[in-house]
Amino acid sequence: MAKTVILKNVTKTYSMYESKSEQLTDLLLPFKKKKGRKFDAIEGITFSVEEGDIVGLVGINGSGKSTLSNIIGGLTPASSGEVIVEGEVSVIAIKSGLSNNLTGKENIEFKCLLMGYSKEKIEEVMPAIIEFSELGDFINQPVKQYSSGMKAKLGFAISVTADPDVIVIDEALSVGDQTFTDKSLAKMMEYKKRGKTIFFVSHNTKQVENFCTKIAWIEGGHLREFGPTNTVMKNxxxxIRKYNKLSETEQKAFRDSLAAGRKHD
Incomplete structure (x- = not known):
């Protein structure tokens, strides 16, 4: 099968500053020695995904899953390495890139315009998006009044309308009521049957096991393991069982040791 997504030695590095003045110095005096330390959110990630693969991105908080998903989705550029995504990609996340000052309906119009829809096309898909979102009269209220679950519903409803080739879902099914979660998963299963390529970020291991065909386990910004779901999820x-048996102090020490290895001058 043709490779849909290829990552070659992908790294994303951020600058960390102890004060605003350090950050301003680096911005205004680019030729001066940099003051901030570097932090590798992800480092040297390499794997390829075939058309129709459903890839779960797993790892404890802060491992780099969302950074990786944003790079695959084109929301964040990699600092180095190569990212090849064949086809149109859509990102479905909790925040969903919605504008708090616009109403739900205005956000639909705005995001559809960004996706290249004509005014006529927007009018055509608007009723289906509103119906799928289950927001009712709240669709005419400012998004700043929405709960995180309502935002996720709206963002999901807009994104699935685009019918992309590659879909990135970042914790978007972890909020809201179970009925909407089930409906969203059913929509994703429909895409799965149609051979769409999907990246699925979730802390719900049962969802991941039931839905995904492959797993990318990210730990401390590195790819610890990549392969079939049954093999990687067993490991x-x-x-996770060993990690959860640690005390809070021991868990923090483990996370701190991973973070320390990702910092450099």
Whole structure:
């Protein structure tokens, strides 16, 4: 099968500053020695995904899953390495890139315009998006009044209308009521049957196991393991059981040791 997404030695590095003045110095005096330390959110990630693969991105908080998903989705550029995505990609996330000052309906119009829809096309898809979102009269209220679950519903409803080739779902099914989650998963299963390529970020290991065909386990910004769901999730569950048996102090020490290895001058 043709490779749909290829990552070659992908790294994303951020600058960390102890004060605003350090940040301003680096911005205004680019030729001066940099003051901020570097932090590798992800480093040297390499794997390829075939058309129709459903890839779960797993790892404890702060591992780099969302950074990786944003790079695949084109929301964040990689600092180095190569990212090849064949086809149109859509990102479905909790925040969903919605404008708080616009109403739900205005956000639909705005995001559809960004997706290249004509005015006529927007009018055509508007009723289906509103119906799928289950927001009712709230569709005419400012998004700043929405709960995180309502935002996720709206963002999901808009994104699935685009019918992309590659879909990135970042915790968008972890909020809201179970009925909407089930409906959203059913929509994703429909895409799965149609051979769409999907990246699925979730802390719900049961969802990941039931839905995904492959797993990318990210730990401390590195790819610890990539392969079939049954193999990788067995190893990941063993790790999680051991991690959860640690005390809070021990868990923090483990996370701190991973973070320390990602910082450099």
């Amino acid at each position: 990941y569950r063993t790790f």
